[in-house]
Amino acid sequence: xxxxxxxSAERRVYVSSLDPGMGKxxxxxxxxxxxxGSHLHHDVAVLVCLSRKAExxxxxxxxGLDEVDFAVLTSxxxxxxxxxxxxxxxxxxxxxxxxxxxxxxxxxxxTCPTFQYQxxxxxxxxxxxxxxxxxxxxxxxxxxxxLLGCLRRVSADFADKIDGLMERLRKADIxxxxxxxVLEAEVLQRAMAMLGDDxxxxxxxxxxxxxxxxxxxxxxxxxxxxxxxxxxxxxxxLAPVLVLDASARVRETxxxxxEKRGGLVYLPAATKDYSPLTIHVAKKGAGKSSxxxxxxxxxxxxxxxxxxxxEDRCLIVHHKTDRHLDVPGLISTALDPNVLDNTSFLHxxxxxxxxxxxxxxTVVLAGTxxxxxxxYLGLAHASLGLPMSTTPPKDVVKRVELGEHGHAIVQAVGRxxxxxxxxxxxxxxxxxxxxxxxxxxxxxxxxxxxxxxxxRWYPANRPALTGKAAQAAAFIAQRLKEDPVGPIxxxxxxxxxxxxxxxxxxKTVRDNELFKLWLSDRGLIEVKLPxxxxxxxxxxxxxxxxxxxxxxxxxxxxx
Numbered sequence: 001x002x003x004x005x006x007x008s009a010e011r012r013v014y015v016s017s018l019d020p021g022m023g024k025x026x027x028x029x030x031x032x033x034x035x036x037g038s039h040l041h042h043d044v045a046v047l048v049c050l051s052r053k054a055e056x057x058x059x060x061x062x063x064g065l066d067e068v069d070f071a072v073l074t075s076x077x078x079x080x081x082x083x084x085x086x087x088x089x090x091x092x093x094x095x096x097x098x099x100x101x102x103x104x105x106x107x108x109x110x111t112c113p114t115f116q117y118q119x120x121x122x123x124x125x126x127x128x129x130x131x132x133x134x135x136x137x138x139x140x141x142x143x144x145x146x147l148l149g150c151l152r153r154v155s156a157d158f159a160d161k162i163d164g165l166m167e168r169l170r171k172a173d174i175x176x177x178x179x180x181x182v183l184e185a186e187v188l189q190r191a192m193a194m195l196g197d198d199x200x201x202x203x204x205x206x207x208x209x210x211x212x213x214x215x216x217x218x219x220x221x222x223x224x225x226x227x228x229x230x231x232x233x234x235x236x237x238l239a240p241v242l243v244l245d246a247s248a249r250v251r252e253t254x255x256x257x258x259e260k261r262g263g264l265v266y267l268p269a270a271t272k273d274y275s276p277l278t279i280h281v282a283k284k285g286a287g288k289s290s291x292x293x294x295x296x297x298x299x300x301x302x303x304x305x306x307x308x309x310x311e312d313r314c315l316i317v318h319h320k321t322d323r324h325l326d327v328p329g330l331i332s333t334a335l336d337p338n339v340l341d342n343t344s345f346l347h348x349x350x351x352x353x354x355x356x357x358x359x360x361x362t363v364v365l366a367g368t369x370x371x372x373x374x375x376y377l378g379l380a381h382a383s384l385g386l387p388m389s390t391t392p393p394k395d396v397v398k399r400v401e402l403g404e405h406g407h408a409i410v411q412a413v414g415r416x417x418x419x420x421x422x423x424x425x426x427x428x429x430x431x432x433x434x435x436x437x438x439x440x441x442x443x444x445x446x447x448x449x450x451x452x453x454x455x456r457w458y459p460a461n462r463p464a465l466t467g468k469a470a471q472a473a474a475f476i477a478q479r480l481k482e483d484p485v486g487p488i489x490x491x492x493x494x495x496x497x498x499x500x501x502x503x504x505x506x507k508t509v510r511d512n513e514l515f516k517l518w519l520s521d522r523g524l525i526e527v528k529l530p531x532x533x534x535x536x537x538x539x540x541x542x543x544x545x546x547x548x549x550x551x552x553x554x555x556x557x558x559x
Contacts, residue, residue, distance in 0.1 A: 020414025045117030134382025252403030286367030
């Protein structure tokens, strides 16, 4: 920020990826105060772009600037009234990212008078939260079909044209290129005026974006096809600009941008130590469609997770409520009424940039924030700077998808007490996550939260141990009755259950997730005894020993 104020910063996108609670916003506020008070920089102006209007209100309040020194430019008159200073006369201009994007559509930043200070571009430019590598425009064949009634009232001939377009898109091969025809802008404008705030307005806007464009065809539900286009989002002359994104270190979009497109610089980072955090993972599909089909059962799982820390305040992050789905309602019905007063709900989309829950020690993610596969494809194109005519590698698209999961999860977890920091460590807390088995999320959590303990979570009525794993558990339980503190050799267990091959023992017993949970429930770990081959060769109670050790086979052990 000082380099921008001095005019010495190169035209780059500078990304600061300090974790939630590490002081990015505080540093910005201190900088603004110092800049306003500097006689050597009286002509230097700042543009601060935030994700939501509520964040503008918060930072304005925290910064405590004199009204004459700042202005607010949003679509909300009440928020703009935080200062009476005209935007072009205020040293600091607060606006939303969407306002900047809409005003700069097709134009350069430095020639746009809206964001200038006394007729000149603002030198210091700060973008709070995620900066996308480009705009992803998506429109499905079903979306197009849903517009026909409205478009026919505007122009019957145009509606017939769009009807034919829908049919051709629906029959297009997945992965193929598809050319949209030139669509009459006047008709689209009249349709948007007719629809007003209707959700279909966004589909008409997408039609306008796709006019005369070559797109990539992606799969949708059933026979549905989705047209995908990646476009430039921001002009290059917005740089130099500082991006404050707490989850940038886990997103693949920035990494690919840096590797392939260039023009992006990572600022030095100090990753928080998450060793005081325990993450409990239930491997189960909990996307929006899963909630719509099996919401009652999922709500019971979330309720059980919440009650694992019955005395703590808890934040539950969930899918947004709509006319088909009310996740908070389902969970509230499943919860004991006595814990409702101590339980807060926050839907995906509102899981960033709020400190309201910074003292909450338990966070439950009732499913993960999933974007359509076509969106990940578009992000891969934008990150790599690839034209739609070039297919990005499948592994890159998967990298982008997993990185976006990490982006959402780091932000959501960072709303709770773990956003706090003491001597480089987060404050102690627990996180419960429901994540699909094939998502790759469980394996990535240790990278996203360095030092955290990651455990598999099962409901109380989890599946029973069966077969060789059940026989091994029963044998270990009997041995613990005889000697609660002595080691139990793998070899002894193998002989008892009739398993001669070590690799088969590893596969059917040691690597069995339910068996590992059974060990964990009893405080048992794998140890290495001297004089015996193998990195680990015995089970033993983890020190310090408990006064009493549960040794009876549980009701979940059969066989």
